[in-house]
Amino acid sequence: MKLLHTSDWHLGQSFFTKTRKNEHQAFMQWLLQQVESEQIDAVIIAGDIFDTGTPPSYARELYNHFVVELQKRQCRLVVLGGNHDAVAVLNESRQLLACLNSYVIASTDLPLTEQVILLPDRSGAIGAIVCAVPFIRAKDILQSSAGTGGLEKRQALGEAIAQHYQAIYAYALELRQQQQLEVPIITTGHLTALGVSQSESVREIYIGTLDGFAAEGFPPADYIALGHIHRPQKVAKTEHIRYSGSPIPLSFDELNTEKQVVVVEFTGAKRQHIRTLAVPQFQPMQVLRGDLAELARAIPTVAANYPEQTVWLCLEVMTEDFLPDLQQRIQKLVEGSNVDILQLKRLKNAKRQALTSEQQQTLAELTPEQVFAKRLAMEDFTDETAEARRNRIQQHFTQLVSELAQGQQS
Structure with missing residues (x-):
């Protein structure tokens, strides 16, 4: 059984008024090529397929097109709801996508039996059991009570999430034993684990109630596919608990991390390999820092590196003086070039001595x-x-x- 783990596509995102449609389209085409060349049995998208609860029509079209194309390649699909996804939007096509070998779990508001998936491989034989855990909303697993403090609420939510994981994993173990299957158990999740490195584009999802979920709360599954954190990374230094990260940079501070998807291969119930595939950067983006003279030299160089594309830039201007005409000065630096300044920051050295x-x-x-x-x-x-x-x-x-x-x- 060969799985591909990805997450946080954020289809429909508007990036400083710029659409990401072409990038997402190019990524999906690249991903379909990897499914073919790697002979992937199933793709798991661990939440935030869309950027908002009301995605634009072109984002839904991209999503539907990907499902159809993946089906042509005899590959299964598991889609988990994220904190950006609207449960109703994902559920509206759930039954239809089930006819295309796609499993959609938008929320935990389902019987436990429907949240555990017997996932077939390309031959049709059961290749894995998936504990399909989406973003867990506090209202779905907790009853609010008056008089509880912030610390108590955090502890209660963390314990409730851990209990949900244990319950769904126990059912998966029971199912594997009943059907005498020699297959791995895969768990998913869309949350913030303790100790991970976040980026500017990640929104807090348990504001005021849960800072992070401890790795000890996860069950002993053979692989845990996580979403929500956009930088790819391992959790608690473990090989099998991972964030795949977003496939395209969703903020400029993500440019210093290579984007990737994770491929996990099993023989029977034994995990053989975990490796990553680097995702190409489909839209030129760069952060430049310096004073105005340094930026005047750097911008033409960057533009020349991408003669056929428009480059998106974040400029961090270092200056001790307040320049009321900074915006106009920057615009003169890029006039007539293939450069768009999407973000402009003023950096003052004096603040470092606060x-x-x-x-x-x-x-x-x-x-x-x-x-x-x-x-x-x-x-x-x-x-x-x-x-x-x-x-x-x-x-x-x-x-x-x-x-x-x-x-x-x-």
């Missing part, structure tokens, strides 16, 4: 709030996305300090 401006001040003389404020001052929060991130960080810190104070009083 914690050392008061030379004689020690940590013992500062309150936790003052230390935290000085640390925040070192970061760049100049655009709307960054400002929203700053507010979330401040909210988490304030809540943590409050809970610690309450704990000391009790």
